Amino acid sequence: MKPTLPLEELMSPGHLACQGCGAGIAMRTTLKALGQDTIFTFPACCWTVIDGPFPYSCLEVPLLHMAFEATAATASGIKAAMDTLGKGKTTICGWAGDGGTFDIGLQALSGAAERNDDIFYFCYDNEAYMNTGIQRSGATPYGAWTTTTPVKHFKKEVKKSIDDIVAAHKVPYQATASVAYPEDLYKKLIKAKDIRGFKFIHIIAPCPPGWKAKPEDTVKLARLAVQTGVFPVYEVESGKYLQTIKTAKRKPVLEYLKLQGRFKHLKEDDVTDVQKLVDLRYAELEKRFQGC
Amino acid sequence: MKPTLPLEELMSPGHLACQGCGAGIAMRTTLKALGQDTIFTFPACCWTVIDGPFPYSCLEVPLLHMAFEATAATASGIKAAMDTLGKGKTTICGWAGDGGTFDIGLQALSGAAERNDDIFYFCYDNEAYMNTGIQRSGATPYGAWTTTTPVKHFKKEVKKSIDDIVAAHKVPYQATASVAYPEDLYKKLIKAKDIRGFKFIHIIAPCPPGWKAKPEDTVKLARLAVQTGVFPVYEVESGKYLQTIKTAKRKPVLEYLKLQGRFKHLKEDDVTDVQKLVDLRYAELEKRFQGC
Amino acid sequence: MVEIRFHGRGGQGTVIAGKILADAVSKEDKYVQAFPQFGVERRGAPVFAFIRIDEKPIYIRSKIVLPQHVIVVDPSLIDAIDVTEGLKKGGFILINSSRHPDEFQNLGKDFRVFTVDANDIAIRHRLGSKAAPIVNTAILGAVPRIFDFVKLASIVQSVREGVPVNPDENAAAAQEAYDSVIGV
Amino acid sequence: MVEIRFHGRGGQGTVIAGKILADAVSKEDKYVQAFPQFGVERRGAPVFAFIRIDEKPIYIRSKIVLPQHVIVVDPSLIDAIDVTEGLKKGGFILINSSRHPDEFQNLGKDFRVFTVDANDIAIRHRLGSKAAPIVNTAILGAVPRIFDFVKLASIVQSVREGVPVNPDENAAAAQEAYDSVIGV
Amino acid sequence: MKKVMMGNHAISYGATLARVQVIAAYPITPQTQVVELLSEIVADQKLKAEFIKVESEHSAMAACIGASSAGARAFTATSAQGLALMHELLHWAAGARLPIVMANINRAMAPPWTIWTDQNDSLSQRDTGWMQIYCQSNQEVLDSVIMAYKVAEKVLMPVMIVLDAFSLSHTYESVDIPDQALVDKYLPAFDYKYKLDVKNPHTYGGLTTPDWYMEFRIKMHEAMEQALVEIKKEAPVFQKVFGRFYDTVDPYMVDDAETVLVTSGTAASTARFAVDQLRAEGKKVGNLRMRVLRPFPFADVRQQLKNAKKIIIVDRDISYGYHGIWAQEVKSALYGHSQVPVFNFIAGLGGRDIFPETYYNIIALVEKKDKPDQELYWVEVKK
């Protein structure tokens, strides 16, 4: 068989991600699609550490580490510079965690989207502040334990829909993706690279310590997230929705939940609630997939 | 005839709004609906000045002036305090301009919406940074002149849809309103006062100097905004859309544009573009009104 | 050093008048500072502007509390506020008014009053609307007639360069104002 | 003052071991400080923890570079890193291992080695899983056997209070470890 | 009750004992345990408080400002980047005269990214109108949180409790947790005269022209001066209730010292250890631990340093293009009051450790000099 992705690696081994880190797979795949003519900026997040300490880095493209809340604005600044300097072809990317996207970096993201700045904004989503030791973020799903939503008081708010928020900005391209489907992500990026304007990519990236899951289950979980409808994978091009990984028969969410210690405390009723929430959201999206 | 709104005034005359300020009408009407048991917080905006200088104020309810980007979080803080202090019934409101809502205050707004904090968030929208002398905001519509979008380079981005952004948060209640329809606004607030959770109210409030319009045209413009479909007036309750001011036959946008100096430079083609944008957005909303 | 205060209303271009005057003065190689009242300006509300002129570099940068002269761009202010506040004895008061200086005797006899009908001039030169004529360039034309720190030619040139539209009309208004000052 | 360094791997509860030991020591009215290696801890990666014990208040707050003793929570580290780095002459090395202390002669003869099979004890008391037993309480049980700054009773009590689950099993593991130290 | 705990938990217990009513916080290493423990305590209803899990530190401080204005005792904790992100609102809280208390775990500023300790983060907030109290032990941390509310609510100014990352925040040691009843007696409930009150509505913080702005700022400074009086007054009161004494400065063997080390935080604690060793060698060395940065204790500093022959200020911070910040603060305070040579050493930035040996080396260097021959000296640098 031929590899389904290019062999070239722009991410070196030796980095500091935990065993089985989904965010590692996300970056590795992304770099294969974007190639060498790419510049990244990272806010504070696990990737701040994963990348490696001075004087090392595991990325083989230029990277600017930046403050937590500034990702999109920084990327806009880099892009503006590249434009005046006649290097407009280089792909400029912000790469942030869910906390840096849904919460503290949302304003900058919205500003860049409104201006339709010609950049990629990636959010690898592990559904909590992992780098600081698993605190609740706006992306943490209903029902989950984190250190700031203790089991007796598990998270009661539903996950913020960053995708709908971005969609409200009518950006030229946005997509969700899962590390379990690298070819899908790859294809999306190859296409989006040629689209001018703001591009938003939201990747579900399981985190073994944060989800209290086994490291070997990372890909399985990323797949189940899609198959259960917890994290539907689709793209939106100029307002048109397209589900790129179909899930005709969705699996019950319990299959997904039970592999994760962060949901261990949920009673049967709670699981039913989660299932309902997922069904509701899925129904809403299905309408859009059908162009309604 | 009987007055359609209560006679009681909680806003004193003598304030510092310009002649014909739409934001003045917005506040006056809002206070009539919310009554005395209400606390406000304002970020930097025209209302910072309108309210009056030390040791005066034109509001007869408690008001905390606050930094520009902090409205929603401040309101959340006040609300939390009132709750622990056993004064949970008092209505807590953030009241911000469009700049303070669409741009610099968006993150705090999103955070409070995600937490579903039990507060009102009002945005009176005059479509630019007026207090600093008419600079472009995320709410400035396509085609408009501002001091930072000079006529040769008029605003090319469409108005950010704050309503869709808030809708993405699935808040219990949100509504748009126009100062030309105070009874509509009043009714919405009376209803929303009894809804627990985050409530978002977006009021179009024309600004004579900022729109380069005649002061006497303020209400006319606010009405035309609705009648042309530039600013549809509706509410969303638990996800259900309802258009509260119907506009079966929309007037051409030109009627609205031509009363405003900020659009004077637009050529016929440009006006057609504006009309198209309005039609597109209106069609999108109509689907939602029809429950699609 | 000459220090002059302008009185106008928000939206009338009082600050721009000061700026144009400063420009004219600086064309004559004098030193000059022009600055607005520091604060929030609202259409209709009374506002001030200031100008300071000297033969040598001006280092003082505090506000002008005791002006030598006063220019009143909007005559209705005469009733609304005390335009002579802090005005030095012997100071000149130039008022945009169709009335004769003698009718302003209530301003006190320590000062000398001049008038120019800038409203009328502006309207005739189609500056602004009839309801709200733009009078600031017209009134500037009267300045060199009264004061010797600037020449009409400089004013006219600075007006031409300093207005966003209608340079000819504005220049003509200034010229006409120069010719029609009453009280000289 | 006694200064001890713990060696473990991320995720093994090395820091918690230090904390529980500190708690036990403080029960005996001694002064104590326990602190982790300052930095980012990743599962599997080698980590340290430190403890400082004295009869009088401890003011020094810098890191421990030259410990008197060393406790090795994960025996595989012996090959991966130099656990004797900075260790003072005559220092004790307590290793979680099923092997006899004599098998660790390569650590040098300046030190005295003790072993305790904490893995085995933990597994038998069902602490953690077979693949990844939680050994930190077991190894703590061995401490009072070797050192005189703390009594087993205090350790057992602190273990009971300091673990999130299974206090009895953990206490029993500590007790058993106490009894099975090799090299004493 | 005595309990072995980390510095971060000492903060949480302090806040709990102070019966804070609104907590708004955002996670950041090395502060996270403060927030985690508090969210458990609140979830378990051991503390009747609202915990707002905000989306940024900026909003944390905004929520505290809102809550405090409404009359609730408000609390937050942060570190470095989080503190810096609050900066505008630090000015705000002080200008609004709100008695908010915040813990800040000293962590060096980025870039480069770091999570280790130095004091640049809090010291560069010295002009925002916040009181700042630097701690050297977990006990002091817990006690200071309680005392801070007492002083803050008297003078209506906010307080920052400052402690070093890891060497205090993550260090376990025994802490006496006072009885709630005692704390309640010492610290009465917060009764804010100027709260947002629908029965007595006022507008706070409105536009103020040059006519009056300055007078309000004078009042802020006077409140700080009063705070100094209150801190001095509280020291014996607190001691009477809890048995522990905290002053603005903490002198150790200073009276007869020829050379005084001026230090702060955990570096001061280590300095005290070093002083003992140096004294044992017969060196007349003392240590003056700076506990309160704002309000600056002019009188105490001048008094304590008046007998020294040489003063050494060790800064774990620097104002780039000037000196160490503590050095600047102390030297300016001594100007006109002292002629003693002052040596400024910069050590321990970005978590580089400060050992007793660090002080021995400093002392050895200073012994060789009559007066400083450099604006400042860098310590233990890889030259």
Place this chain on the structure above:
Amino acid sequence: MKKVMMGNHAISYGATLARVQVIAAYPITPQTQVVELLSEIVADQKLKAEFIKVESEHSAMAACIGASSAGARAFTATSAQGLALMHELLHWAAGARLPIVMANINRAMAPPWTIWTDQNDSLSQRDTGWMQIYCQSNQEVLDSVIMAYKVAEKVLMPVMIVLDAFSLSHTYESVDIPDQALVDKYLPAFDYKYKLDVKNPHTYGGLTTPDWYMEFRIKMHEAMEQALVEIKKEAPVFQKVFGRFYDTVDPYMVDDAETVLVTSGTAASTARFAVDQLRAEGKKVGNLRMRVLRPFPFADVRQQLKNAKKIIIVDRDISYGYHGIWAQEVKSALYGHSQVPVFNFIAGLGGRDIFPETYYNIIALVEKKDKPDQELYWVEVKK
């Protein structure tokens, strides 16, 4: 070419002449005209630059950091609350060693809301690693923007150009706009050795352990020291090209003065006027205008103040719970170098005007005293 312009437009022209390549800014009174003129200049393509109309000052500085890292000359302008909101990123820009230039219009901090001048906003950024240059005329503003890029790009540290709200920002006066060709000769294009470059990829600002963090911070301080050298070197070079001379301090009649006023900004300009009047009365008074706050010009300050019998520092700012900030800076710098009594006056907060009479009163008061009998003196307060 001479042109009557407001201070804000002097900034815009300065930036245009410096051929800035990326502008990112957010409106705030009293800065707005800077941005408005620049957006016109860019829209009219008189300047080849990208103008990013960001959604907050925080993002303005973030965009500048991004742009500068990518090798473009980046510019922004702000004031007070906007500057404070950037605070975290001010530390960032300095730590990343980016030669960004920013204009800050001094406006007092809220609350209460105010738009009038004082220096607390910029002075409370003194520890962020930015150079700070205080101007007294529109000409100096324009010139300083150009010079700032020269120095910044040599030493790789950012610069803040500071001017008073209204009394400079909105004051029209004649300014000589130098020829573009001359400016181009003086200020070469920005060629950044450490730019983000896909041909030579590096990661910037990554995690740095205590092993090396401190050394990078030493380099920052050394860059500041070097900046002082460069500023002194540029003064005559700039004068040769443009005919105007700017030093770190601006002494006026200081040499034989018995009493020296130490001032800054437009208050310094008025002080100079006052000195003329006082000299006319036979009083031996001089004025030392502080132009550069960071890097602090230790040698120049000590040199200029060495003959004075009395020093008066007039602060339009205060560090609550301490003294005026300029007073603290200068007194600390003089410690060990001078015994002259230093009097600290606080004046003009929140836009309260500073008149020549203000100085006459100060001088009259100081004449009556041998040395200060208060920590500081408030001027023209409604007691």
Place this chain on the structure above:
Amino acid sequence: MAKDRKKIDFKKMEELPPMVMSLRSMAANPTGSWRNLKPVIDLSQCIQCTICWKFCPDAAIDWIDGNPVINMDFCKGCGICAEECPKKCIEMIKEGK
């Protein structure tokens, strides 16, 4: 808060509260002086529809005994009332100058 129309005149710093807070309503600030055009109601035409009243941004129209009464101390002369009056019975006349 006192609805007193008098300006507050502090004499000394001690009279000030510790922080900036309002002590009186803006009714102490007669904005009538801003007006260049003055609304005059022809009550004989008026149908008491309250439209002028409800739209006044300055709360400068009082509803007294079933009729609109413009408070000239505050009316800024924006002309909205005149523009919106369905009976066109409000005229904007130039302020006597």
Place this chain on the structure above:
Amino acid sequence: MAKDRKKIDFKKMEELPPMVMSLRSMAANPTGSWRNLKPVIDLSQCIQCTICWKFCPDAAIDWIDGNPVINMDFCKGCGICAEECPKKCIEMIKEGK
């Protein structure tokens, strides 16, 4: 950036660039020491589907001559490759301790 695997050892401050920047790849950091379980491929069963290769978060599987080869210097032993291998021909065995 140099793909050199050697650690960089600065001796003096002058060797440092003015700001923190990477000078070498993380390949200088052999994370193999983190591993507690070790993947072993039974190539005889392998169908060369590249699944193990594409999912390795650590880029620790090289694709050499059409076969997966695990780089033990870096493999952290997460077990994803074993879990995802459709042929179940990767076994995780305990590190020899």
